[in-house]
Amino acid sequence: xxxxxxxxxxxxxxxxxxxxxxxxxxxxxxxxxxxxxxxxxxxxxxxxxxxxxxxxxxxxxxxxxxxxxxxxxxxxxxxxxxxxxxxxxxxxxxxxxxxxxxxxxxxxxxxxxxxxxxxxxxxxxxxxxxxxxxxxxxxxxxxxxxxxxxxxxxxxxxxxxxxxxxxxxxxxxxxxxxxxxxxxxxxxxxxxxxxxxxxxxxxxxxxxxxxxxxxxxxxxxxxxxxxxxxxxxxxxxxxxxxxxxxxxx
Numbered sequence: 001x002x003x004x005x006x007x008x009x010x011x012x013x014x015x016x017x018x019x020x021x022x023x024x025x026x027x028x029x030x031x032x033x034x035x036x037x038x039x040x041x042x043x044x045x046x047x048x049x050x051x052x053x054x055x056x057x058x059x060x061x062x063x064x065x066x067x068x069x070x071x072x073x074x075x076x077x078x079x080x081x082x083x084x085x086x087x088x089x090x091x092x093x094x095x096x097x098x099x100x101x102x103x104x105x106x107x108x109x110x111x112x113x114x115x116x117x118x119x120x121x122x123x124x125x126x127x128x129x130x131x132x133x134x135x136x137x138x139x140x141x142x143x144x145x146x147x148x149x150x151x152x153x154x155x156x157x158x159x160x161x162x163x164x165x166x167x168x169x170x171x172x173x174x175x176x177x178x179x180x181x182x183x184x185x186x187x188x189x190x191x192x193x194x195x196x197x198x199x200x201x202x203x204x205x206x207x208x209x210x211x212x213x214x215x216x217x218x219x220x221x222x223x224x225x226x227x228x229x230x231x232x233x234x235x236x237x238x239x240x241x242x243x244x245x246x247x248x249x
Contacts, residue, residue, distance in 0.1 A: 002228040004031035008079040009227065010072070011035040012119060013089030015057070017188035018138060020047070021216035022086050025224050027051040034075040034082075036060040036089060062089050062115045063107070072122035081130055084227045085123045087116050088138040092153050092190055105152045112156035116163060120178075124171060133176035134227045137164050138219070139238065141184045141246040157182075161238055168236030177235040179226045184242025186214045209244035 009026045013019040014035025024047070027033050033055045035047070047055050056078060058071045076082055090112040095104055116137055127133025142150060143157025160180065167178040185204050187195065195201040205213050222241050225231055240246065 002029050002224055002230065004029045004084075004224075004227065007031045007083040007227075008075075008081050009033050009084040009086060010075055010082050010119075010123065011086040011088060012060075012062075012115070013037070014047070015039075017190055018183070018186060018216045018219045019086075019088040021220035022088060022223055023047055023055060024050070025217070025220045026084075026086075026227070027054050029224060029228075031084070032079050034058060034079060036062075036071060038062065038089075062111045065118055068115060068118045069122050072119065072126070076126050082123050082126045083130070083132060084134045084136070085119060086136050086138070086223055086227070087119050089115065090138070090156070092150070094149055095152055096149055097151060100152060108152045109156050109159075112153070113159045113163075116160050120163075120167060124167075124174075124176065127171075127176050128174045131175050133171070133174070135164075135167065135171075135176065135178040136223050136226045137178070137180045138223070139164070139180045139182045141182055141240065141242055141248075144182060144238070144240075144248045145246060164238065165236045172235055177226075177232070179231070179234055179237045179239065181219060181223050181226065181239050181241055183214060183219045184208070184240075184245050186216060186219060188216050207245055208242070212243065214241065214243065 009031045011019055011022050014023040015037035023033050023035050036058050060067045060071045137160050139160045140157040142154040143161045147154040164178050164180040219241055222239055
């Protein structure tokens, strides 16, 4: 069992889906956990109740630099430090090239990619002081191969992947590793709408060699591994978690 005793983890987008699964798994591994949410306050309250004095929720607008920086600083004050960053918060929606507006593009890029920059920058300052850090960015197979009709999403995740590799080298001298987990299809609330088409969901399932669509817990496990000492020599890696459906590194 991985033990993160005496570690503090910041997880973005922790009130549902992959983020919620990460909050539960990291807390169960004895890490203190600060997590962000935008809405769904009821869920954030339930997580705090499930892990009293271990988990704390912070409401943050991912498009606000000030709110992000204030949250990171407050989490450091509340917990004393930040050892691990899991940047999971993001959005996914449709947008063909011809119909996508600049506002639509900018919103997604800001929430997915720009927030990565702000969170990593703020956390790096804290991690450097302690000469220790683990950053794990949740990206997507779309960032590796592209995704038609979701070019803005693919561009944001591709940017996060390049950002991961760049920071991995830049921060390594400070004992900070930076890696990414790149899921394929995951059966979470984010995909509820598209999976209402049961025929399409079955087509997706059949396209995955292991024969099933990932759960949020399937993504949280590899994320925990990358945060642990078992992965201390892994840096700049894009860990694909897609059941073999997309074979690229």
